[in-house]
Structure formats: C-alpha cells, structure tokens
Amino acid sequence: MMDEIASHIIDIVANSVSAKATHISVDITQNTEKNLLTLRIKDNGVGMDETTKQKVLDPFYTTKKGKKVGLGIPLLKGTAETTNGTFCLSSITGQGTEIFATFDLSHPDLPPLGNIRDTILVLVVGNPDTDFCFCIKADAKEFTLDTKEIKNLLDGVPINHPEVITFLTKCIDENM
Amino acid sequence: MNLEELKKIREKAQKDVELRQKQARIRIVVGMGTSGIAAGARDVLKTLLEEIGRRNLTDVIVTQTGEKGLASQEPLVEVYEEGKPLVVYGNMNQERAKRVVVEHVVNGNPVTEFALEVM
Numbered sequence: 001m002m003d004e005i006a007s008h009i010i011d012i013v014a015n016s017v018s019a020k021a022t023h024i025s026v027d028i029t030q031n032t033e034k035n036l037l038t039l040r041i042k043d044n045g046v047g048m049d050e051t052t053k054q055k056v057l058d059p060f061y062t063t064k065k066g067k068k069v070g071l072g073i074p075l076l077k078g079t080a081e082t083t084n085g086t087f088c089l090s091s092i093t094g095q096g097t098e099i100f101a102t103f104d105l106s107h108p109d110l111p112p113l114g115n116i117r118d119t120i121l122v123l124v125v126g127n128p129d130t131d132f133c134f135c136i137k138a139d140a141k142e143f144t145l146d147t148k149e150i151k152n153l154l155d156g157v158p159i160n161h162p163e164v165i166t167f168l169t170k171c172i173d174e175n176m
Numbered sequence: 177m178n179l180e181e182l183k184k185i186r187e188k189a190q191k192d193v194e195l196r197q198k199q200a201r202i203r204i205v206v207g208m209g210t211s212g213i214a215a216g217a218r219d220v221l222k223t224l225l226e227e228i229g230r231r232n233l234t235d236v237i238v239t240q241t242g243e244k245g246l247a248s249q250e251p252l253v254e255v256y257e258e259g260k261p262l263v264v265y266g267n268m269n270q271e272r273a274k275r276v277v278v279e280h281v282v283n284g285n286p287v288t289e290f291a292l293e294v295m
Contacts, residue, residue, distance in 0.1 A: 007213045014208055014242055072210050118222045125225060126208065126240030153182050157189040160237055162229040167185055171178070 002075055004114025005039065005103075010123065011072040012041045012099055017127050019045030019097065023148070025133040026123075028116070030105065032139055037085075037103040037110070048091040056089070076101055083107035117172045120145060124168065125160045136176060143175045189234075201235035202281055207252040209243025216269060217251035223270040224253070227277035236281055249292060255280055266292040 002008050009026060016024045021043035029038045048056065056073050077087040080101040091097040103110050120134055124147055131148040150168075151159055158164070206212070206221040217240075224238050244252050249266030253276065256262055263286045265276060272290055280286050286294065 002214060010208060010213050010218060011210050018242055118218055122218050122221045125238065126206065126221060128239065153179065154186050157186050161189050162232055162234060163185045163189055165225055165229055167182060
C-alpha cells in the first residue's frame with residue numbers, strides 16, 4: 001500500500017503520460033457528511049483494449065519493457081477496496097482511460113491524502129508538455145488549477161521556469 | 177490566481193526563454209515509477225526544483241520519467257549535460273538532491289559518493 005493517496009495519484013498519472021496523454025484531469029473530492037473520498041483521473045491517451053483492461057489489474061502484468069510487475073493500478077484498487085471503497089477503470093482504445101476510486105473517509109486503513117501541493121507541482125513541472133486540470137474539493141472549499149489556461153497566459157514562457165514554479169506554489173498555497 | 181503577477185513573470189522571463197528553449201544546459205530526470213514514488217521520489221524532485229529556483233538556474237530543467245528497472249536503488253536521478261557523461265544517482269533523498277544541485281549542477285563536480293553510473 002502507498003503511504004499517501006497523493007502517491008497513488010503520481011503513479012497513475014505516470015501511466016497516463018506513458019500512454020501519450022496530452023491532457024490529464026485529476027479530481028479529488030472529500031465529503032465529510034457522506035464519509036466519502038473520491039478520486040478520478042482521466043486522460044486522453046491511447047487507451048486500452050478489452051484484453052489489456054483485464055490484465056492491468058494483475059500486478060504481474062506490465063506493458064513497460066524491462067519490468068516484471070505493474071503495481072500502480074493494483075495498489076490503488078487494493079487501497080480503495082481495503083477501505084470499503086470501489087474501483088472502476090474504463091478505457092476506450094484511441095480515446096483515453098478513466099480511473100474512478102472511492103474510499104471510506106473514516107476507515108482506519110485509509111492513508112492520508114498527503115501533500116497535494118507538492119504532488120501538483122511535481123506533476124506539472126515534471127511533465128511540461130502535458131496539460132493538467134486539477135480540481136480539489138474539500139466539503140465547501142474548491143480549488144481548480146488548469147495548466148492549459150496558465151500556459152496560454154505565459155505565451156511561450158515554459159511552465160517549468162523557476163519563477164513560474166514559485167508563482168504556482170504560492171497560488172496553490174493561497175487557494176487550497 | 178493573480179493574473180497580473182503572472183503577466184509580470186511572463187514579461188520578465190521572456191528575456192531568458194529564447195536561450196532556454198534553444199538548449200537547456202542541464203537536464204535532470206527523476207524516476208517516478210511506483211518504486212521511485214514509494215521511496216520518496218516526489219520529495220527529491222521537489223527539493224531539486226527548490227534548489228534550482230533558489231539559485232534562479234534558468235538553464236536547468238527537471239523532468240520525470242517512469243521506472244528504470246533498478247527498483248532497489250530508487251529514487252534514481254539522471255543528470256544530462258551537453259558534452260559530458262551522463263551521471264546516474266541512486267538512493268536519492270532530499271539532502272543528496274541538494275548536494276547534486278550545489279556540487280554537480282552549479283560547480284560541475286559530479287557527486288561520486290552516490291553516483292551509480294557515469295556513462
């Protein structure tokens with residue numbers, strides 16, 4: 001099991017990047033009243049056929065060369081199911097993949113959400129050619145970060161420029 | 177989001193962007209596969225960004241990649257520099273990341289103490 005939900009996010013997003021996604025959306029919703037945490041990661045990558053979709057839940061299956069295991073998806077599914085949650089993977093070849101997981105918010109085995117700010121930064125800066133849309137909802141509070149919008153405003157200045165990184169850090173800190 | 181602030185950054189940064197886009201002097205790649213993440217790769221990447229930002233090293237870029245097949249040595253960091261051998265660092269942590277920026281990136285001396293490979 002990963003030590004944070006944030007680590008699962010980085011891991012699943014890495015799969016999307018490997019699947020040549022140019023746009024990835026990450027939605028995290030925490031609803032205390034419903035005792036529910038949901039995570040949705042959706043990409044526009046190459047997608048999977050039916051056979052691959054069945055196999056990705058097997059930890060001993062991977063599409064990557066030089067590896068014998070593919071733990072990212074099985075680990076997330078395991079965390080969701082351990083916390084009385086659900087896991088759903090849908091994918092269409094040529095269109096993309098969507099992973100939706102729910103977690104029982106008060107379950108003792110639910111790992112902490114973790115450092116979402118650093119997770120967002122690392123993903124955005126580490127994958128400068130990919131557009132991300134993060135939507136983080138914690139009860140009444142909501143934060144959205146759309147890197148495509150930011151890149152348009154930057155007009156050619158890379159999103160991984162040190163001053164832009166400082167700006168993003170501040171922006172996330174002030175709004176989350 | 178403060179759009180005015182972002183516009184100011186854009187105007188200021190556009191001056192060095194041309195140079196940066198032509199060729200980054202150094203490219204640092206952090207392995208962010210499952211084992212790398214579990215071993216702390218996110219904090220390593222974040223530390224690299226902080227150290228580079230602190231020194232305003234606009235000709236250095238940091239990106240991420242998947243697993244490299246060396247799970248026992250994760251987190252792994254590769255440093256690519258034009259005209260110099262590739263250096264692969266293993267078992268990285270935040271302290272080591274700081275040393276790589278100071279000693280290797282800034283001063284040009286690879287940290288042999290935790291370099292796994294120089295090729």
